[in-house]
Amino acid sequence: MKLASKDLLGIKELTKDEITLVLDTASGFKDVLKRDIKKVPALRGKTAVNLFFEPSTRTKTSFELAEKRLSLDVLNLAVTTSSVVKGESLIDTALNVQALGADFMIIRHSSSGAAHLLSKKVNASVINAGDGVNEHPTQALLDAFTIKEKLGRIEGLKVAIVGDILHSRVAKSNIYLLAKFGVEVRIIGPPTLIPKELESHGVKVFHDMETGLRDVDVVMMLRIQMERQGKGFFPSTLEYFRYWGLTAERLSIADKDAIVMHPGPMNRGIEIASEIADGPRSVILEQVTNGIAVRMAVLYLLAGVRG
Amino acid sequence: MKELLNKQDIDRVLARMAHEILERNKGTGNLCLVGIQRGGVHLAKRLSRKVKEIEGKDVLVGSLDIAFYRDDLNIRKEQPAVRRTEVPCEITDKKVVLVDDVLFTGRSIRAALDALMDFGRPASIQLAVLIDRGHRQLPIKADFVGKNIPTAIDENVEVNLEEEGLEDRVTIE
Secondary structure, X not given: OOOOOOOEOOOOOOOHHXXXXXXXXXXXXXXXXXXXXXXXXXXOXXXXXXXXXXOOOHHHHHHHHHHHHOOOEEEEEEHHHOHHHHOOOHHHHHHHHHHOXXXXXXXXXXXXXXXXXXXXXXXXXXXXXXXXXXXXHHHHHHHHHHHHHHHOOOOOOEEEEEOOOOOOHHHHHHHHHHHXXXXXXXXXXXXXXXXXXXXXXXXXXXXXXHHHOOOOOEEEEOOOOHHHHHHOOOOOHHHHHHHHOEOHHHHOOOOOOOEEEOOOOOOEOOOEOHHHHOOOOEOHHHHHHXXXXXXXXXXXXXXXXXX | OEEEEOHHHHHHHHHHHHHHHHHHHOOOOOEEEEEEOOHHHHHHHHHHHHHHHHHOOOOEEEEEOOHHHOOOOOOOOOOOOOOOOEOOOOOOOOEEEEEEEEEOOOHHHHHHHHHHHOXXXXXXXXXXXXXXXXOOOOOOOOOXXXXXXXXXXXXXXXXXXXXXXXXXXXXXX
């Protein structure tokens, strides 16, 4: 089996079988990451260019390591030092990168749809590493991989996604993915941070943790995006923690074997208590490790589509 | 389609190969069997059972997926499926016996050798195959051969094994 498209733009475009293929392939790459020599020659001679038009530490490092471990040649285009600051358009930048011989373009951009636009203009495989408030597909894939690894399955679970859903592309990708696997998705957060049309996607919306977390298998915390909080979505971070922060007491409402996830970077004491973030139920650092394996799988499988 | 080996033939061949492996290596000391996904993995496990019957000793068995090391990734229409690699021991200074079902062009073995080297520096690597059908494209030769079968390049040799839910048999078409 192979992926249908040369690009990974969003989870919305993938079938359940394609997602399963990525997750199964990622298991093979996780084996590679456990070895002394964590590098395979699979994509030797091909080139990946990382186009990050928005700040990122975790995702960018993760993609870069995944690329290097597949023996890709890697080029990082730092936006602050590139021609973009001179006013070159996204498309012009991409066409120039393509002329350099890029096989993969990994793009993060503040505009929703940037990756889609790019994919229509270039022959290279485009991977969306986060576009505006639209999607962040590799994050959802690594979350699914982590859930499957920890709980043995995805189907039939109850998953709570807590926090700023409105601004979260991670939440959107996860909702699309989990819905394809028949998961009961619960969204918990203040009404100001939950988009109105959400319930039509088959998710259940809760405004308090105490009812929302009952019996869930996975608690997925989202980052409160401090840079977007000037508009009064909630009164103060202290108040936010009091109502929607994940504490030991609240976690006890969830299933006794529930795992705690966070895409990072965390705001300790705002959306999650430190003792939980560092506690035995937390799989937050495993998500980071799994991210490399999942991104290797995506690159490997997309290389097969272009042929 | 013609049958080359039936269930009983395969069993006898593997018994002989197990004896040969033990003879060459003077027992099970420092020995490790590594099967190439998928057929080779099943055969490596069967060989280890034969070794146990003969010698009364357990021998380590691992599996190797060579997808990432293939030399045709650029020309294939579809990426090969990725399966688990589980090398059960530190292979440095071990005598490793690579096990595969069919030896043909030798390219899978080349990939497997590269893959193994990334796990360490074995004392030696030997090659055991159930069928050697000829047509080598690389200078590779098996140390232990179940059956040599002269074939035409466009013929297809099929190894069916019970572990895959099929009846044990080797056929040519």
